[in-house]
Amino acid sequence: MQPDVTADLNELDATLTTIEKVMDPEAMADRVRELEAQASDPTLWDDPEHAQQVTSKLSHMQAELRKVGELRQRLEDLPVMYQLAEEEDESTDLVDEERRDLRADIEAYEVKTMLSGEYDAREAVINIRSAAGGVDAADWAEMLMRMYTRWAEKAGHKVDIYDISYAEEAGIKSATFVVHGDYTYGTLSVEQGTHRLVRISPFDNQGRRQTSFAEVEVLPVVETTDHIDIPDNEIRVDVYRSSGPGGQSVNTTDSAVRLTHEPTGIVVTCQNEKSQIQNKASAMRVLQAKLLERKRQEERAELDALKGDGSNSWGNQMRSYVLHPYQMVKDLRTNFEVNDPSKVLDGEIDGFLESGIRWRMAEQQKES
Known part of the structure; x- marks a missing residue:
């Protein structure tokens, strides 16, 4: 040789x-x-x-x-x-x-082997919300949801959609879904942050370039060992009829559930299960996941304060997807980039996930 x-x-x-x-x-x-x-x-x-x-x-x-x-x-x-x-x-x-x-x-x-965090082996709850950019942002949020569900499909992971809030003209205001499978939280957690899209808007009659944003939140599925107890008197439960795109009714009973955690103001909705009881149970799981993440962030903030570090090393805006005037998707933390956005938006994000996990480990080693 x-x-x-x-x-x-x-x-x-x-x-x-x-x-x-x-x-x-x-x-x-x-x-x-x-x-x-x-x-x-x-x-x-x-x-x-x-x-x-x-x-x-x-x-x-x-x-x-x-x-x-x-x-x-x-x-x-x-x-x-x-x-x-x-x-x-x-x-x-x-x-x-x-x-x-x-x-x-x-x-x-x-x-x-780098996924050794306390919750990394768990399944993932993903929340996507449209941000600045109007109808383009709602469309962008739906594109991101498709990207993650396509990635899960290719990886052999089942996806359960808990809730989708459709926008009036196109796209979605928000969506909540679970990606099942071991280590999906550890793998997808590096996707958390603001995703930015630059393109010629299909909703602009003058064909102008539009920048729009969507927020991605990734949470670990809560297990019984987490001890996230929520007293009943802290939760307001509202029920309503499920609806689909454009407000079309998809359910003739008040089966959709909205939970409001009054001490924190966190609101969770679920409307994709068949019964009110199932929707309430699913919404409760998401609420517990959000409260668990809130607890983790508070503990991290306390550690950062003890270290004299008030900065957020995770950052917020984390990736840019440019479709015009050139073609590129670039991670702003790792500088990993791909010149074929269509493949990325079709779920081919493994390169970004791998570079993000390596970046996170390097950041953690710096802090330790």
């Missing part, structure tokens, strides 16, 4: 070895055996919610263990593939391509 190929394989081996130390495949295998024993217990489904958690965790850990093993096997196969190509006096183009693909897969998996 060429010296540069050998050096590259050694570098990949070092990275994968670090990943294996963090993931600990032997401990994962032990945990899989424990979960398999629980899953085979005939009384497991006496508690469906617990059974779902066990089978979901088992499936996830089996997939992770398989993924690490596959990466190691592919790496071990590469020297043999190079040797065979040299012995047969054949081109190494296909082997080089496999090495490049393996590097991309190892680097992408390395990012997963």
